[in-house]
Amino acid sequence: MLEKAIQGSSRYWVWILFLLSLIGAGVIAYIYQFQNGLGVTGMSRDVSWGLYIGQFTFLVGVAASGVMVVLPYYLHHYKKFARLTILGEFLAIAAVIMCMLFIFVDMGQPLRVLNVLLHPTPNSVMFYDMCVLAGYLILNLIVGWTVLGAERKDVPPPKWVKPVIYLSIAWAPSIHTVTAFLYAGLPGRHFWLSAIMAARFLASAFAGGPALLILLCLIVRKYTKFDPGKEAIQAIGKIVTYCMLINVFFLGLEFFTAFYSGIPGHMHSFIYLYAGLHGHSQLVPVMWISSILAVIAIFLLIFPQFRKNEGLLAVACASTFLSLWIDKGFGLVIGGFVPNPMERITEYWPTFPETVISIAVWAVGFLVLTILYKIAVSVKEEVVFDKYGEKQIQG
Amino acid sequence: MDRREFIKIAGISSIFGLGGLTAFGTLKGKLEASQTGPSQNPQALKAKRWALVIDTTKFKTEEDFKRCIDACHKAHNVPHITDNIKHEIKWMWTDTYEHVFPGVEDEYLAEKVKEMPMLVLCNHCDNPACVRVCPTKATFKRKSDGIVMMDMHRCIGCRFCMAACPYGARSFNYKDPRPYMKEEDMNPEFPTRMKGVVEKCTFCYERLAKGLMPACVEASNGALIFGDLEDPNSEVRKILSERHSYRRRPELGTRPSVYYLF
Numbered sequence A: 001m002l003e004k005a006i007q008g009s010s011r012y013w014v015w016i017l018f019l020l021s022l023i024g025a026g027v028i029a030y031i032y033q034f035q036n037g038l039g040v041t042g043m044s045r046d047v048s049w050g051l052y053i054g055q056f057t058f059l060v061g062v063a064a065s066g067v068m069v070v071l072p073y074y075l076h077h078y079k080k081f082a083r084l085t086i087l088g089e090f091l092a093i094a095a096v097i098m099c100m101l102f103i104f105v106d107m108g109q110p111l112r113v114l115n116v117l118l119h120p121t122p123n124s125v126m127f128y129d130m131c132v133l134a135g136y137l138i139l140n141l142i143v144g145w146t147v148l149g150a151e152r153k154d155v156p157p158p159k160w161v162k163p164v165i166y167l168s169i170a171w172a173p174s175i176h177t178v179t180a181f182l183y184a185g186l187p188g189r190h191f192w193l194s195a196i197m198a199a200r201f202l203a204s205a206f207a208g209g210p211a212l213l214i215l216l217c218l219i220v221r222k223y224t225k226f227d228p229g230k231e232a233i234q235a236i237g238k239i240v241t242y243c244m245l246i247n248v249f250f251l252g253l254e255f256f257t258a259f260y261s262g263i264p265g266h267m268h269s270f271i272y273l274y275a276g277l278h279g280h281s282q283l284v285p286v287m288w289i290s291s292i293l294a295v296i297a298i299f300l301l302i303f304p305q306f307r308k309n310e311g312l313l314a315v316a317c318a319s320t321f322l323s324l325w326i327d328k329g330f331g332l333v334i335g336g337f338v339p340n341p342m343e344r345i346t347e348y349w350p351t352f353p354e355t356v357i358s359i360a361v362w363a364v365g366f367l368v369l370t371i372l373y374k375i376a377v378s379v380k381e382e383v384v385f386d387k388y389g390e391k392q393i394q395g
Numbered sequence B: 001m002d003r004r005e006f007i008k009i010a011g012i013s014s015i016f017g018l019g020g021l022t023a024f025g026t027l028k029g030k031l032e033a034s035q036t037g038p039s040q041n042p043q044a045l046k047a048k049r050w051a052l053v054i055d056t057t058k059f060k061t062e063e064d065f066k067r068c069i070d071a072c073h074k075a076h077n078v079p080h081i082t083d084n085i086k087h088e089i090k091w092m093w094t095d096t097y098e099h100v101f102p103g104v105e106d107e108y109l110a111e112k113v114k115e116m117p118m119l120v121l122c123n124h125c126d127n128p129a130c131v132r133v134c135p136t137k138a139t140f141k142r143k144s145d146g147i148v149m150m151d152m153h154r155c156i157g158c159r160f161c162m163a164a165c166p167y168g169a170r171s172f173n174y175k176d177p178r179p180y181m182k183e184e185d186m187n188p189e190f191p192t193r194m195k196g197v198v199e200k201c202t203f204c205y206e207r208l209a210k211g212l213m214p215a216c217v218e219a220s221n222g223a224l225i226f227g228d229l230e231d232p233n234s235e236v237r238k239i240l241s242e243r244h245s246y247r248r249r250p251e252l253g254t255r256p257s258v259y260y261l262f
């Protein structure tokens, strides 16, 4: 099937070249970082994780969210998602690859990465995170490739792949739960030390990931002959709506606990993020943008008449995605470090090299995604024409 | 895993370019031996659980603090990074009372007390969060005497331990530390570090192995008392049974081995 990736229009190649140039810039920036150390980033002794780990956290959510289309199709035989599952699985693959790259660029001694396997440490959550992420990548590769291959040959997928699919469905929440445990089990970091962290992670993931998937579906439909289906898109829209509401509800719970209890340590990070603490307020505008986007998204999502309009749905999904991207990919990580354990404040803002490297990792993800989607769409275009003998937009 | 096994794996991994063993150069073998286990040296100081008691009443002038800090930082080749405070490395430093003991502040507390500087360092916790989270065992609690150690040629620089330590005791080498050390201040018997690894106070394991007290204790003129917490006859136990002492953030269950006398 790989040959499908290299037969494309000029628009396809311009896009690929664009991504490659971003990746090239990132490689140069990474070499600079590799030679000079992580001091080229905005991180510090006090804020020792930054944009990289934030993006990693966010993308684990995107990876896990593939299950939101896979599960209804395979467990509830929701046929409308038939054409979508492959897009969900391939999105998960691209997201996991980005996660791994973000971890890699964040390491102080990247050449020693194998130490995690050479000295397996079962009491470290990071060890499990590596294991579940690698496992999830492999599962999705197997499932996506096999099912698509079968579809291309117009035969039902082999029987053995069913249990693998069920396993991948069960696996998806685990990757994000384990990622939440990276944060939620640390003594003395009040902002993260919350039992609801994993649940909140899952809710935001199952809103943000499917929102991205809707946007991708709309793009795929615009530029190819493959249509993931209007009803399918609407169904995902409902998923985004519920999960976004649950996510905001969970955030509200955090606020309640912090402010009604009135315990200073629990309130400090929230105050820092949303109002500024002791004159330090660098993140306040960013967090408010996130909140305003969330309000816009929810407003457009809860009214079915807005949601049914695909233009508005696209706006709602873009707002959801951006809002969560800021909240989880940035605020959540930085907020945990401010104030520091001695209640002193050091602020953080990513530097230029750090930003270029992060963009490049996203570009790698989009490159993988483009190639995988290209293959999937080419197969789907052929298959559907063969089967029904008509353009499947009506279907 | 024992030392031999580790050296074997480190050797194999360095063939594949994974080792990054250059950090310690020739000193490596010698120091490693004293790192993981009790020293074979008959003069070595031994304990079941080392602890440090800081008598805050004996620190009167800035000079009293500086003597201890300088002794530590010189003995361990800790770089003096002043051009970017965010990249600072510190094993022992001072902060004011209200920041060392956050949460016990009181609005009417005398300004003098609030602003009172105190020494801070790694607490060598009995239940260390940093050790729990480390994915490579690069930071580990030594079974023989409870010291929380660093293996700086195993550390991958993930900084999970820095997020986990509730005392801000750990520093990361955001850049090559060597240009920040003055030749004349360096201790040739202690290794320098490379960029990309985490470091902190190690209770002077290398000095204990030679039968010496920690450098800061030696320089403190009796203001720091070091000894075995599990020996009822040790000096630290005697002082703790006589005087009122505090540990930092005891509610977190980390069980620090550093005590403050007031």
Ligand code: SF4
Pocket (backbone or CB within 6 Å): B121, B122, B123, B124, B125, B128, B129, B130, B131, B148, B164, B165, B166, B167, B168, B169, B170, B200, B254
């Ligand atoms: S003070 Fe921090 S670094 Fe030291 S042992 Fe305790 S948790 Fe670890």
Ligand code: SF4
Pocket (backbone or CB within 6 Å): B133, B134, B135, B136, B137, B138, B139, B154, B155, B156, B157, B158, B159, B160, B161, B162, B197, B198
């Ligand atoms: S930075 Fe080093 S010592 Fe700290 S958790 Fe990572 S590997 Fe362990």
Ligand code: SF4
Pocket (backbone or CB within 6 Å): B071, B072, B073, B075, B076, B091, B092, B121, B200, B201, B202, B203, B204, B214, B215, B216, B217
């Ligand atoms: S015990 Fe040793 S390493 Fe720790 S602060 Fe004192 S001199 Fe430094």
